[in-house]
Amino acid sequence: MSLWVDKYRPKSLDKLDYHHDISKRLKALASSGDFPHLLVYGPSGAGKKTRILSSLRELYGPGVEKLKIDVKTFVTPTNRKLEFNVISSPYHLEITPSDMGNNDRIVIQDLLKEVAQTESVDFSNIVSNMKPTINKKNKFKVVIINEAELLTRDAQAALRRTMEKYSSNIRLILISNSTSNIIGPIRSRTLLIRVAAPTNIEILSVFNKIIEKEDLLKFLPKDEIEREKLLNNIANYNDRNLRKAILSFEALYMNNDIITISTPLIKLDWEEILKKLADSILIKRSVANIQHIRSILYDLLSHCIPARLILKTLVINLWEFCSINDKKYKIKSKDEVKLKIVNTGSIFDERLSLGSKDIFHLEGFTIKVMVILEKDSL
Structure with a gap:
């Protein structure tokens, strides 16, 4: 049994519920054959990661969902060993270098250099002599960097050099809540895409889809105005953070037999x-x-x-x-x-x-x- 936030997360750009202009833009970039480095920024719970994963699916197909977790070991200049978790598929990596604190530069330098120096090979088109061919269209590997705004200046400088040196074999997608801490050279080398927080109307449309698929109407107020007010209260309490709002809605459902307008919201x-x-x-x-x-x-x-x-x-x-x-x-x-x-x-x-x-x-x-x-x- 999975949480609603995972169960109903859209997997393709066509199925996203809001910011359709951004979806069209990402779809055009994925089909253009010239996918750039991206800096995707916006508040928490706005849908940044969902749009990025949908774009990867548009680029590579369902193979990006075959995920595994690898543990990489890095050695600091003081000979201290550091272990770092990397989520990967055959086509992309997902990392959070800021977890390493001031040692994030080592992760950026060593891991990205290792990935960038290895050219991606497409085994789906095997010629008669059994030699794998290179997919010229998407021969690069994508690296998703979470919490990019928390990277140290040294790590960002190393990231800039990687972008310049290995741009033919690697594409970086930086996820950030704000661009204020991202250095200018990185901002100038990436395409900036702002994902704004969804409006209450957009959150309510997502809620209504969940209500329909989970058959929740019998647990909610029968009066449509009261039901809309309840859902609006959930959205407002969670500051239009869609992920948090869905989790809060599910917690409310799990903790109450019947939900009314006077039912207290779940507070953390x-x-x-x-x-x-x-x-x-x-x-x-x-x-x-x-x-x-x-x-x-x-x-x-x-x-x-x-x-x-x-x-x-x-x-x-x-x-x-x-x-x-x-x-x-x-x-x-x-x-x-x-x-x-x-x-x-x-x-x-x-x-x-x-x-x-x-x-x-x-x-x-x-x-x-x-x-x-x-x-x-x-």
């Missing part, structure tokens, strides 16, 4: 914990609270919540709480405090990318925010 535990943590930072500025916060941050990290996501969510929650006209926070100049919190968040976001102990930087951020609040308290 870690998000609620971070809201309470932000409230605690604003109210209790003490050493004892710092120790308590440290233990909570440790728990979140041990449950595989990324440190940068924790930092981002904390900054957003602190910003929202500072905007509330609530006397319990005792803040004199709210606008000035909000700007200082965002500035502090940007500093510690950079330190997270440079350092190795995430807990130090997260704890440092909370202490710095407490100092800012203490100076500005009534």
Whole structure:
């Protein structure tokens, strides 16, 4: 039994539910015989990966779905061995170099060089002398790089050199939430495709298809207006993140016999914990609270919540709480405090990318925010 988000993920460009102009563009590129390097960017859950996988299917056929996971070993300049997971098919690789932190340059240099120096061979057309022939149209191999915006500058420089040197044998597809951290030379060598978050109407159309295929109408409000309001609430709560919205909808269905407009939405535990943590930072500025916060941050990290996501969510929650006209926070100049919190968040976001102990930087951020609040308290 697979999750709805995987079960109903479209496998071809023709079956995608929105951004049809992007689908037409990708289909034209796949059939042109001159497929470029791509930089696909947009918010989480917008459908970037789905469109890329559909484009690969358009390029190579169903063979791209024959996936396996390989473990590659790399050696750092200090002779430390690193293991790195690579998802691959006969036609493409999918990697997330940012998982290696500051060693992402080694992955880029060694792995991409190894892939690029091997010319792809098409065994589907075997001539009479039993020698495999080269498919001239798509003889290149595609490498998908997730979280491209988190790559270090050294890794991006190595990536640029690879793009220049091995462009005949390799095509890179970079997936990013934003282009702000991508260096100019890479942006200039790729075709930029922005995949915007789907609108509520588009999310509702996806929901309605799932409802029809899963026969869910008997579990939902009978009144069409109420049903649409419920689905809109799910979409709005998940910030138009389609993947998250579908998962939330499925969780709501699994946890309730009948779903009504008053049924509480499924809220993620870690998000609620971070809201309470932000409230605690604003109210209790003490050493004892710092120790308590440290233990909570440790728990979140041990449950595989990324440190940068924790930092981002904390900054957003602190910003929202500072905007509330609530006397319990005792803040004199709210606008000035909000700007200082965002500035502090940007500093510690950079330190997270440079350092190795995430807990130090997260704890440092909370202490710095407490100092800012203490100076500005009534």
